[in-house]
Amino acid sequence: MSKPVIKCENVYKIFGANAQKMLRESNGNVDAKTFQENGCIVGVNNASFEVSKGEMLVVMGLSGSGKSTLLRCISRLTDATGGKIFIEGQDLLQLNNKELIDLRRNKMGMVFQSFALLPHKTVVENIAFPLQIKGNKTKESISKAMDMVKLVGLDGRENYFPRELSGGQQQRVGIARSLAVEPDIWFLDEPFSALDPLIRKEMQDEFLRLQDKLQKTIMFITHDFDEALKLADRIAIMKDGIIEQLDTPANIVLNPATEYVRKFTEEVPREKVLLIEDVMDKSKDNLGDLKVLKDEIIENVAEKILTQEKTVAVIDNNDKIVGSINPTKIINTVFGGRKNNN
């Protein structure tokens, strides 16, 4: 595997007057309670993980779990109290102001929950803003921004002001702005939380379409578990600043690491999350005629499998049989006792 694009080693973020000192004295054993008694609030507690190129890591947690703080440490909108963060091998915390600005101007893009558009600029001017800040010529920036307007499907509205747009449209502008400098790393901080459910779904699909095309390295923050499952390559679940579990959606649903994670997964419709591969048996005996791809989501092929009497063969992309699955297994997965299912 190639070098990770984002790499965090024991990252801490603690708010408070003498956070530095307390962290040093704690030897990496940070207990939120003792810190709170001393007037410090723990935002991120010992976060270590890697995100590789083209991967989408979704950080999931309820409000106050430290997910936004973690993102702001990695974009260095706040300075981490302890630990190391590497962006493409560069030590982020060692960068001086100029290098940091360079990094942001060329490698990073960020989308915000409240859209954070500049009220005095039009759609196209907002999108061109990072380019102009970079020092590009106005004409170039505007024409590049127009491409972005088309990419997010806002053509015809490029001269509107943010106040004249709906929430969904505003966030499209936010997305376009964050992509204008063609960043490698894309941060999204609850981008769809402020939108209506219907618009949210539409935007999620749009987002997946974009990512399919662009293949950015993404850190995506959300408090919506369904959204996380739908979008993520891997999910990190946070609670009180600690990453409780970091794994693929299927593994999180099938093997919740802690009680807290299990509570989330309880109500999840498995057939929408799990792939055939996740539930198939290894045995290749007694197979019927039907073959299903191992990468299919259960929901899509369940009906076909359930109408079979025999065990169904599971194949990979090269048409090679890699396992089998029988209808009982499907029924068990979907309707089986959730509490005992593991």
Added chain:
Amino acid sequence: MELIKKYPKTFQWLFLLIVFFSLCFAIDVPETYKFIRGQAEFVKDPNQSSYIFLGKEVRYYAFDVFWRLPPLLGWLPIWINDSLFFLMNEWMPIEVWNEDTQEFKSRPIVLQISRNLTAFMTFLIELIREILLGGLETIVAFTSWDWIDKNPWAKLPGLPWTIVAAGAAILSYKLSGKGLALFAGLTMVYISVFGQWKPSMQTLSFILVAAPLSFIFGLGLGIAAFKSKRVEKALYPILLVMQTMPQYAVLVPALVLFGVGDHAAVIITMVVAVPPMILLTILGLRAIPPEVIEAGRMSGCNNWQLMLKVLIPTARRDILIGVNQVIMVCFSMAVISAFIGAKGLGFNLLLALNQLNIGLALEAGLCISLIAILLDKMSLAWANKQTDYFGNLSFLQRNKNILFFAATVVVGIILAYVGTFLFKGTFNYLFEIPHNKGISTADFWNKGVDWIFDTFFIYIKAFNTWLIQDVLQPMRALYLRMPAVATIVLVVGAGYLIGGIRSALVVCGLTLFIALSPWWDRALVTTYMATFGVIVSCFIGFTVGTLCFQNKHSASFMLGVCDIFQTFPSFVYLIPVMMLFGITDTSVLIAVIVYATIPATRYTIEGLRSVPIGLHDAATMSGVNKFQRLTKIEFPLAFPHMMLGLNQTIVFALFMVIIGAFIGTEDLGQYILKALSDKKGAGIGLTLGICVAFIGLIFDNLIRTWVDKRKKHLGID
């Protein structure tokens, strides 16, 4: 005992009042006590005591400490004076090249700085004044009088009034629309036709210098305070005092530092106008959502780009509201600065009032009011105007206003030229209507005032006598009858009950400053006048506000009226009351009441309006009638906001009482007025100003603390 447990606060207040009154009765008025006390520094009398501090001798009439504290701070004004004198005349002399005598001359650095600043300001004012009115001074500044004599053509011609009027109308149209454009045009025509053009343009040039400078300094300091906690902490107490300091009082030190005239007025205007700009800049920058700042950072802004391209444009509206405030303060200072010799409308008004020519005063006052409304509406329209998109318009459409103005300039010049033929041998009315050569209705008004006096004299006099003899005199006597100790106990006790030990200490410090100054008695008189004004104002304001609130349209109408009245410089209010009640305390008090009723009414309506709709509906569904809703829901929830109105009412009342000195009162204001004409008045003026500011701050602290607690208790923001 159970009652005490049930209503502990009530009993604490009761206890405080009992202590206060027992102190009042226990301490007798000393036999030698006469009201006039502050004059101690002017009269030498063997009965006086004296002490020496820092080499300054302070003389005073000694009383029992419980009755009146000795003026232990009496040295402060003298010391301020001497320090200023030392700074101006002796401290750090530097060598300065003198152009006229062609030699180096030794001059104290502060004096030199003040002279340079003064020269710079004078140049700026003259420049703008001459663009508007024409003149020589600007050209002289770059050349010399000799050169002017040799080149008689070298003279700034000044703009014909038609062009300025059209310019104002076009600008108003761009900012707001037809309505304001019409108002601007009519105002300008009125000013011109009634012969107030010259003073108006003088005042305008004053504002055009003072306002931009105040804006720049205010914005700069506001940004500095936003960026650094330390700067904010350092600025905070100054901002607080400046909010309650009467504008009048700062004129005195300006006189000493910068002399008499427009330049001194401009500099001191900046001192008054910068604080609100700072406050609104901080407010605006604080209100920016953090995500917008982060978005700017993530777009790769450096600090400058962030400030100029993200923060300031996003806070545009608040900053422009600050500009509105700056303009209004500058305007009101432009009027009051007449006291230190600033030219313009204020000067004419002052002159007319001094001559008791009410008609003339009324005309100048109306002019001032119209310009005030115009400036206010224009700057507010600017603040509320949202950015438009021009990209898809042609050059002609984009610049139509500028082109239109250019056209009017040409037309105006042609008209003025034609005028030279039309009005041969007389004044060119199409160019500039000279002062007092326009239409004047002064005689009409003067006759009207005479008629009112002749007809209603008996009634007005009866009312006057009744008010003064039966209400004001006893009230004044009561205030003066309070022993100093009792007053301090009352104020500090109230501070403790409302805000705990911290509030008590702050209030105690403020009160002690006044009590230890030589003007405690005068301060009591100021307070009594303000109290009387505030009580009546609040009564009227709360009643009118509540009544108007019952109907949506009348509420909006009333707020509009408040807006308009608030724009008038306080000085203007003295005209109609002098017209009706002559030169008495009644006049001052009525001016106070009219002026202070504005915030009382406004805050009542706003407070009642801020009650959430949901609560209204909930109350209606519980089956309350209108009256119950008012007393059970709306009043309790609106009360904190109404108390903030009371706070404003007190500040307004204090300002007006102080300005009322012009009519003739015997309080702190009178001394400030006296200090204006005193060569050694700076220290006295400043200390008096601080005393007035502190009276305001005592109430401000008590009310604000209470409101904050109450709001927290009610869970409203």
